Amino acid sequence: MAASVLEVVLSSDAGGSLWNCNVWEPRSGTSLTSYRGGNTSARGLCTLAGEYLLGAQLGKNYISVWELQRKDQLQQKIFCPGLVTCLAASPNGLHVAAGIGESIYLWEVSTGNLLLTLNRHYQDLTCICFTDDSSHLISGGKDNLVLVWSLCSVLQVNFAHVPEPRYVWSRHTLPVTDIHRGVGGPLSRVATASLDQTVKPDLREKNFQIDKDGSQIFKGHRNQVTCLSVSMDGTLLISGSHDETVRLWDIQSKQCLRTINHKGPVTNAFLMVASANMFNPDSRPSLNLPKFSRYLHSSEITENEEGGAITLSLQHNKKESQESYLKKAEELYSVMCTAADKHLLGDGENTKMRVAELEDEVKTLKKINRDLYDFSVQVLTKQT
Incomplete structure (x- = not known):
């Protein structure tokens, strides 16, 4: 059955003692597999290049890394200088970004080098994500700010260059709690959520008003909702809550189709496309993940050394038969x-x-x- 699964749900909670995160079949609620070792913090779970699973450990200063097909054994631990409050991997698999305190730490996957730290937030980061083309990084924090960073700009090897965000959005009055971005690279639309009880969509969007009869509201959770995710075809909604449940909703009818119980407040829950090797224990990643450094990579280059950032494509090489x-x-x-x-x-x-x-x-x-x-x-x- 697992071989035919297209989309799966990854979820984690703060109280699970048997597993760190679990993989579910959304429509049946069947548990397909689980990854063991600790507990993952909120917004601290992501996949890397469809071959690795990364989880920032709750209350600890390291990131656990699993191969997708090897659930019981950690591939490595990425030790960090502080607690990781948010984590993201670029869609092209080239970079990993983590929010630690007020700073963003950016690693290069192919070498494991810590390329830089971005210090522009004034309080702890709460959420971070890449655009779908991996060209920009979007961060939100307790300082009520949302910053948009151009990787092309911040990765310049220039000692006099101080990385600055491309855009600074200050439309919220309380800490930012989540960021959702659409598709389109630098032209994609972004919506941000905050403790000020508002969701701020792109300025090009119109205001959204709730009907008086409440027909647009999904009702069922008994506590704070912490995470949302929509299926590829736009028919299903996944929600996780502090009421220790993950719920599957039919978007058209607003009906709850299934409830998945957890052992503690849900910290992460999202839909993802099941990779080919997730359920094949004999497969191995095409990329051997290097040891990630906890110290900033020096950009100084000696006469006998070759330096500079290395950018590798993790996808299979494809020769185009014609121009785009x-x-x-x-x-x-x-x-x-x-x-x-x-x-x-x-x-x-x-x-x-x-x-x-x-x-x-x-x-x-x-x-x-x-x-x-x-x-x-x-x-x-x-x-x-």
């Missing part, structure tokens, strides 16, 4: 500008032919892109 649509469009625009200049000089016959060829290629690429999109939608929405 965006590259073709840029080339078309460049040629059209050149054609306009040549037209003023009375020489544009060959250029016009080239423009016509590129326009045909762009039309073909648009069709391919549209077909791929339609196919992806069909696969994601297909009932399993």
